[in-house]
Amino acid sequence: MDTAYLIETIIKVVVILLIFSALAGIGTYFERKILAFMQRRLGPMYVGPYGLLQVAADGVKLFTKEDIVPTNVVAPIFKIAPVITAATAFMAAAAIPFFPEFTVFGYTVHPIVADVNIGILYILGMMAVGLYGPMLGGMASANKFSLLSAARTAAVFISYEVVSGLAILAPIMMVGSLSLVDFNNYQVGGISHWIVWSQPVAFILFWISAFAETGRTPFHLIANDHEIIDGFGTEYSGMRWGLFFIGEYANMFFISFVIPLIFLGGFGDGSFLGAIGLLAKVAFFFFFFLWTRAAWPDVRPDQLMWLCWKVLMPIAVINVVITGFVMMF
Amino acid sequence: MKMEAFNDRNVADNGYFLVDIEDYPTDGWGKFKRVVKRSFRGELFVGLWVVMREMIRFDIHTVQYPQEKMPIGPRYRAVHEMKRLWESDTERCIGCGLCEKICISDCIRIDTKIDEDSRKEVSEYTINLGRCIFCGYCAEVCPELAITHGGEYENASDQREHFILYEDMLTPIDTMKAGKQLEFEGFGSITPHEDERVKKTPLAY
Ligand code: SF4
Ligand code: SF4
Numbered sequence: 405m406d407t408a409y410l411i412e413t414i415i416k417v418v419v420i421l422l423i424f425s426a427l428a429g430i431g432t433y434f435e436r437k438i439l440a441f442m443q444r445r446l447g448p449m450y451v452g453p454y455g456l457l458q459v460a461a462d463g464v465k466l467f468t469k470e471d472i473v474p475t476n477v478v479a480p481i482f483k484i485a486p487v488i489t490a491a492t493a494f495m496a497a498a499a500i501p502f503f504p505e506f507t508v509f510g511y512t513v514h515p516i517v518a519d520v521n522i523g524i525l526y527i528l529g530m531m532a533v534g535l536y537g538p539m540l541g542g543m544a545s546a547n548k549f550s551l552l553s554a555a556r557t558a559a560v561f562i563s564y565e566v567v568s569g570l571a572i573l574a575p576i577m578m579v580g581s582l583s584l585v586d587f588n589n590y591q592v593g594g595i596s597h598w599i600v601w602s603q604p605v606a607f608i609l610f611w612i613s614a615f616a617e618t619g620r621t622p623f624h625l626i627a628n629d630h631e632i633i634d635g636f637g638t639e640y641s642g643m644r645w646g647l648f649f650i651g652e653y654a655n656m657f658f659i660s661f662v663i664p665l666i667f668l669g670g671f672g673d674g675s676f677l678g679a680i681g682l683l684a685k686v687a688f689f690f691f692f693f694l695w696t697r698a699a700w701p702d703v704r705p706d707q708l709m710w711l712c713w714k715v716l717m718p719i720a721v722i723n724v725v726i727t728g729f730v731m732m733f
Numbered sequence: 734m735k736m737e738a739f740n741d742r743n744v745a746d747n748g749y750f751l752v753d754i755e756d757y758p759t760d761g762w763g764k765f766k767r768v769v770k771r772s773f774r775g776e777l778f779v780g781l782w783v784v785m786r787e788m789i790r791f792d793i794h795t796v797q798y799p800q801e802k803m804p805i806g807p808r809y810r811a812v813h814e815m816k817r818l819w820e821s822d823t824e825r826c827i828g829c830g831l832c833e834k835i836c837i838s839d840c841i842r843i844d845t846k847i848d849e850d851s852r853k854e855v856s857e858y859t860i861n862l863g864r865c866i867f868c869g870y871c872a873e874v875c876p877e878l879a880i881t882h883g884g885e886y887e888n889a890s891d892q893r894e895h896f897i898l899y900e901d902m903l904t905p906i907d908t909m910k911a912g913k914q915l916e917f918e919g920f921g922s923i924t925p926h927e928d929e930r931v932k933k934t935p936l937a938y
Contacts, residue, residue, distance in 0.1 A: 442784035445797040675735035715768075 413568045416517050420497055425446040429459040435694050442698035447571060470641035477639060485544060485636075489537030489651030493658065496530035499523035500661050501585050503682070516585065523583040524576065527662060531617055534651060535561050538626050541648070542636035548703030553635025556625050560703045563712035564616030564623075570720035571609035575599050575666055577723075584662070588670035591691035600667040606623045607667045609716055614654040614659045616708065618652065625705050658708030660689035763777040805884050806919035810867045813860055815902040816917065817909045824903065825879035828855045832871035832880050839862035841871060860897035862888060874922030881917035 433448070434458070440447030448455030473479050483667055500523075503515040535557055542554025576582060578599065579590045591597045600607045616623040627635035637645055664670055664685035672678030703711065758764045796803055805811075816825050828845040844857035872881045882904075888895065904914045916922070 433745055438788070440795075441788045441793075442792065444787055447782045449795075449797060493750070574847040613842065689763060695781060711746055 412513070412563045413517060414710060417498075418431040420502075420517065420533060423637060424494065424497065424654045425650055426698060427657055431653040431656065431690070432462070432649070433459050434443050434690075435697075438691070438694045438697050443562045444694075446518070461678060463646075465559055466646035471643065474546060474555050476542040481544035482639075483644070484536050485541030486640065486651070487537075488645035489492050489534050490541065490654070491651075492530050492534040492537070493651040493654040496527045496534070497654070497658050498586060499526045500658060501588065501665065502661060502669045503679050504678055510671075513582070519583055519585055521581070521583055523585075523589070523630050524572060524662075524666070525582055527584075527658075528572070531655060531659070532561070537648065538636040541640065544638040545636065547576060547638055549632040549634075550636050552632050553638075556632075557636070557704050559709055560616055560619070560623065560626060563709050564613040567609055567712050567716045567720055568613035568617065569612065569719065570664065570687055571606045572668070573724050574606045575603050575718075577727055577731060578602065579647075584665045584670070587666050588672075591669040592673050594672070595669065598667065603667065603723075603727070605719060607663075607722070609720050610666070611663060611714065614663060615696070616712070618655050618659055618693070620693050622700045622703050624697070624702050625707055625708065628702060654697070656693055657686070658691060659694070660686045663689055734918050765783075769838050786811065788862070805886070808920060809884055809886070810869045810872075810882040810919065811884055811886040812867075812869070812888050812897065813902050814860065814881050814904065814917075815858075815899060816879055816881060817904045817906075817914060819914075821907065824855070825860070825877040826855050826875075827877055828853045829876065831874045831876065831929070835870045835874045836865075837868060837870060839866045855899060858902075861899050862895045862897055863888045869920050872917065872919065875921070878917060878922060882919055921924075 425702070428496040432713075436458075448458040451457040454489045468712055498517040499520055501514070501516040501519070505514045507513070512517060538560070539554045539557040542550040542552075542557060545551070570731055579587050581587070581590075587599075615621075617624045625631075627637055632638075634640075637648055640648065661682075664682060668685050669681075670678075671682040742760050815827050817823060827916040828843065830843055830845070833841045833843045836841050840863075842857065842859050842861075846856045848854040867882070868880060875881075876926065908914055
């Protein structure tokens with residue numbers, strides 16, 4: 405391991421951390437604006453032009469707020485829980501190739517922190533660990549709403565994880581690798597080579613479980629404001645709550661990267677156009693998260709379990725079996 | 734906006750109809766069929782389209798409150814006003830004390846004295862807006878249409894007791910001279926065309 409590699413990795417880590425922390429903030433702005441427009445409102449308008457500096461105002465508020473640890477909570481777990489959510493979200497990003505490799509000053513940069521050969525497993529695993537944040541935070545808090553939220557987290561946890569794993573299995577069988585770079589190279593031949601055409605069912609299933617994974621509407625039951633206040637976040641304030649928030653939005657962005665990389669050709673042949681294409685796909689998937697929030701109702705926890713175990717999992721298994729048969733003959 | 738649609742209570746003729754709701758399935762096969770139907774009929778996409786349509790139309794209904802304000806109706810009961818007589822620009826209030834008497838939250842205090850022309854004159858008149866419930870009784874009872882409700886609803890105060898004095902409520906004399914005093918049209922005011930309907934009491938039959 406030479407020094408250049410070490411420096412490069414550190415720079416990449418810092419860049420990813422900075423960009424996606426900022427994006428998480430800007431993501432909230434877009435969310436509020438788009439939801440507002442869809443509901444015939446204006447959204448934030450007062451801080452800066454068109455409310456653009458609202459993010460900064462919120463950030464200042466979050467950072468400077470008093471760090472409150474309520475009396476009856478289990479303090480060590482309460483304190484560590486938001487860190488788990490935020491940290492695992494960014495750790496998952498290590499195996500995501502955000503861009504095709506490019507050359508600056510004769511030095512080839514691979515915009516992926518670690519192209520580990522189990523990339524997709526690592527990402528899914530890390531994102532799953534992220535759910536320990538809400539769960540531990542909810543259980544460490546001293547109120548019933550947080551506890552309910554923790555129980556729901558567990559329900560979500562054991563439901564969607566099976567579906568996303570089985571759904572992704574079929575494309576993995578086709579590609580024969582777990583690295584997202586290999587996934588991208590598999591589909592390098594243009595739109596007709598995208599995995600989504602040969603694995604439409606897996607695509608839909610993975611997309612659905614992405615909603616459960618990030619806890620977005622229609623599976624927004626972990627922190628459903630109108631039922632259980634803010635769920636696990638009820639007793640959090642200030643920057644600890646902010647970490648939950650950053651983790652959630654960073655997760656949304658990362659999953660929006662993963663879906664196109666696996667199913668929709670990723671950055672294609674690695675040209676500049678391909679990179680722009682990937683960004684466009686990511687933007688669409690992120691927008692879709694907001695879009696569904698404006699349009700769809702939430703399901704109940706038991707409905708989510710029902711959906712995942714009785715509907716989606718059998719479909720995923722059948723999909724894997726059929727894929728296996730097709731590949732065998 | 735037309736009011737007929739709201740005032741017409743004969744709902745049967747107005748295109749109201751019972752929504753056709755199927756019975757809920759009870760057996761497993763029926764439930765399965767319902768799930769399949771709901772999954773593939775694309776209802777979710779109808780929802781997506783509706784919100785997308787609203788976003789494209791961009792028909793925003795937000796009122797950006799401090800800069801923009803909604804017009805309020807003449808019957809709105811906000812902070813009181815004291816009107817002046819159109820003919821002489823003097824105060825309408827005759828100091829009869831009816832408003833003080835009727836006020837159910839006891840928040841009007843009025844004091845009168847006899848002025849140099851031996852006429853009754855209001856010397857003090859205060860309303861405690863912190864107690865006032867804006868019921869409108871004072872405006873209704875006032876025989877002179879002197880105390881009325883105005884449209885000023887931004888009366889936040891940093892203390893519970895928030896008094897408004899006679900001079901604050903009285904129409905400023907400049908406004909009066911310019912003929913800009915708004916006549917009260919709310920509860921207790923004179924109905925339109927009252928002049929035509931009024932009959933003189935005959936002296937003899
Ligand atoms: S509005 Fe009602 S409560 Fe207020 S001063 Fe008049 S009579 Fe009293
Ligand atoms: S405001 Fe009206 S009711 Fe009250 S004292 Fe004056 S004239 Fe009488």
